[in-house]
Amino acid sequence: MSSLGRPPDPIAVLRAHRSCVNAVAFHGAKLLLSGDTNGELRIWDVSRRRTIASCQAHSPKAGVIGIGTSGLMENKVLSQGRDGTVKCWQLGEASLSREPLVTIRTNAYHFCKLSPLRVSTAPVITEVALEENDNVEHNLIARNLSGKSLVAIAGEEPSIAEIWDVDAGVRVERLHHHHDTKGSGMCMALELFVPPELDGTPNALVGYEDGSMALWDMRNCRSPRTTARFHTEPVLSLALDDWCRGGMSGAADEKTVFFNIDYKQNAFASILEVNHGRPGIGDVAVRPDCKIAATAGWDNRVRIYDYQRRRALAILKYHSSSVTGVAFSSDNALLASSSQDSCIALWSLYPP
């Protein structure tokens, strides 16, 4: 297949951060949130490329390690610091609320990024097609989840993933093996979602320090639905596609793994490993239209994959230091990458 030539440069670089940018997340298509190691949380207007609000979300010592946005939370955003708190902020038209709406003391001091709940947009898998007009909203109402803003984080005991209710500020569940607490090591990456199942309750996909992954169902917090070990090094990042039928994982080894989840069989399936030659994938993201996916490499590269065909498409070279986060906008138009060089690059790739 012919090549498109030299990989593109970023269409814009946002530079207001004064230290390593740890996390980046889109809120819808127009706003971008970013957090740095100084604890500063910035909100950018993507089209004007200007900061429209910034605040000291966490103390400069702690820094922001994760940002959570989700369609379910509407104008609330979460910031996670290494000071044992997760803060929930009200996002106004051009500002953040001065004080967080809720501050959750999780007492967790680690590097695992939080994951707010999201819902599969795929049609629900049913053995008998009882409800033809099944949709997400219906599911949520049925499961009484609409009012709840759930978020998964690695808990005070880092090997145990915890699910918190943001609105109430209370812990809902702890996901730990009843028999084997230390076996997999620390919890390194999380993804909380509602799978496309008829009676779907929130599930959590967790990556562990030993390179294994486990799929948990909130109804059974004692043992995972399934586990698998694709990586030889700690899993660093996980991403599921919009349908939650599959996803990608990056780790400290030299592999990026594509996988599907077979909910009926309770197993991971159709696994493809891509070896990219250099260790360390700090973050992965799949574009909402599931066409392309991006990985954030420790080697300063952002790698783009054809998500459907699981094939490399581009290596984006702009950052001069490790890339820490990647995120796609909800309209599929932009990719943002954050890096330790304190820049955020905006890319426009394979327009939808």
Next chain:
Amino acid sequence: MSSSLLALARAIGDLLAGRDCAVDDVVAALGVLRSVVFGDRQESSKIGDIAQLADLCKQRGQGENVLHEPECFGIVAKFLLYKVAPDWIACLTESERSSLFDDFFLAGRPSEVLMALVPALGTEHSLESEFDNVLCIQAERLLIKCFVENPGVRNIAEEFAEAGQPSLQCITQVAQLVSSVPDRVRPKAPASLHSPSFLSSVVSQILSAAKEGWDGSTDSLAKGKFLFIGELFNKLCRRGHADVVAAKFVSELSHFVQTLKTVPKEITCWQGVVLSMKDFYALERMAEAVLYRLNDCYVTEQDAYFTLHSLFGDPLSHASVRNIFTDRFLLWKVFPLRILNCILSFSVLCKHGEEKNIQKDIARSLAESWAEKNYIQSASNDRQAYVTAALGISIKAMTKEEISGTDSLLKFILDGVSRRLDSPFPPIRRMAKQIALVYSIVINPDNPLLLDDEDNIEDLQNWDVPDYSGKKALADAPEAGNDGIARQVKAKTTVEVDDPDAVVDLANLGGNEESDSESEASLKPYDMSDDEADLDKAKFPSQLSSCAASLRKGDDPDAIERALDVCENFVRLMPDELENSAADLVQALVYVRCSAADDTVEVRRHRALVALLVCAPLTSAGVLTKELYSVHVDMSQRLMILDVLADAAQELANGAEPKEVTRAAGPWKEVSRPLSGGSLLSWGPTYERELPPRPGQEELGKSRRWGKRSLELQVERLKTGGGESCSYKRNRFAPVATAFMLPIMRDYDKKRSGLDIMGTDFIILARLIMMLGVCMQCLSLQPDAPALGAGLIEVLRSRPIFKHPEPYVRRAVLFAASRVLVALSPSHVAALDASLTEGLEWIREWSLEVASHDPDPDCAKMAVACLHIHSEVAFQTSRLLGPSGPPSMFPL
């Protein structure tokens, strides 16, 4: 006998002088004359008698003598020319004519013949009348006969030789007449009377007269012959015939010179001729013509030397020759290089063949003039280049010992070189480099001294005087220096838009070339090359503050390099924190240590500073104007600051506004409004936001245009390509002009240690004035222009500035003054206060003075241009004021 005869002749002459006398009277008079002269033989008074008169004159030796007596000759000649010729010539046969006229005049004394004939050429008469025509034709014919076909001029010389001590007045008169012949003859006269041929025949007659009986002693020079010869050459050269004289000399000498083996010891007759010329100006003209003639004839250097020596003798022995060849021709005139070589080998080097004998004191005085400060400031470039060439060639011909053996020559050379290196004009600096190089080669041929990296030896040893006439005016100078920068800056004014690489062609993506069963379009990959080297890529600074920090890393040139690479782009993006870091960044850029090897560093620094001034004008200008007079910066930094300020002013005034990449509605903002009249509306908080323009809505300036017609006009103008006329730009310089100009105008003459703006650092002064001029230009037609213009004129009017000895400063003042004029609109001028009116009047007076008296030709040219602008402004103003306007408002 003779006295009564004289009385009679006079009587006849008087009679003849009456124009309207009858034929009978003439015949009777002739009869009387004849009877007196030849005895009273009764003959019928027929016309043929007149012819016989001459015959009789010949036959009767006595009569002839009588007629040719000085007193008589004039009268008879007049009678023949003015009376006989016009009226009777048609009746005479060829032989009669020749016997009557030719014989008579040929037999006369040449000087008297000359005096009789030349006035008859009659330039004062109207040439239409038949009378004058005939008279002139006869006079011309006779002149040719006596002075071209026969050696009349030579005979005159011999005549004076025989006379012993003739009166000087007489000599002068005759010389005057001979030399004036070509000027007096009619245009239709035969060619042999016109200047080249007549004069060359005269000159060869004179030369042969000079050769004849030349005894090689200077005594004869005081005698009549050489007095006449000298006077004649003086007159010829003064009348502008030096070229003819010189050509004759050179061709006469060419044979003589070829026989010479060494310099002739005795005085040649040619030299005698030259020495007899007492008129310095004429001598100089002739010497000049001889040099040009030698140049045109392509004689060898040695022949040229011999020719000059044969003509002028030892250059040092004769005061005026010495003066001409060592002063006039070296310091005041400009000759082509070949001629300069002749002059030098004749007067300074005394070189012929292998022999040479350098005149050290002449070389020294040459160097002294060359090094003089006043000369460097006031002499024109081509004269300076000429003197430089003269000095360079002289030094080149000298040996190390000769140079050190010449008193203070070395000192003058060093003075001149260092003074010239300080000059702002590149041609003058080049002269310094040339002399330095040539001197270094004399001292040590193996180690030539090049003061600048880009120079090369061959180029600097080319002494040809370049053509400075087409030199650009000072107005272009700022562009000339930083041409590249200015153009690049202009191209950079718009914020860069999306990377074209990022745009992916949907059609290509959709075109599913592969036999792909999936319905979705496949995505084409980009180049996947990924080399290890990229990993180690140096880290570019990503923040304005880290840029400034990197720039201060004096020990890490790579960090500086990288910071300079990105600095301009960062600034142009106008991040929010720019205002905070601008001051710091400006300072860092001013003091950044550039490696001398890389020019692009300077360029990038320049561009970054311009960008800062454009994007954060007030802060940056504040820092820069302060740094300009700081003791910590050096000359080059000061110049750079001034350049940057001028460039930024232009960009602010002309450049496009940095526009936002995408226009989207701004966020809602809470705005505090003062409570207005207790209105209930203002109780609650008020919100506002910026809205993007609707599609199709256009923003054109501040004012709106109504009406269909003007819109159509706009469209038409766009179509015809006059696009710039209807793109409304805001002059962004006007609001910040005071920050650019006032601090500089306020502090320029403060005394500081290490900076002598009014004296040795005059370059700073000139550039500073030029920068202020550029600022004024950028303020054209703005409301602030009169106030700042008045301030600027105040600066220019201070005596040490406009009377500055350096032409560079005066040019800058003229430039700035003209920019003030340009910046004022007629309506400004019409409403002027007294001080500015006075200032404008001063500009006019001073420009007039410069235009007429300034030694620098460029200054004069600029002053004329300035006057032109002034009159244009005055004209526009008077039109605006109309006839009712107060006439004293703007003196026309």
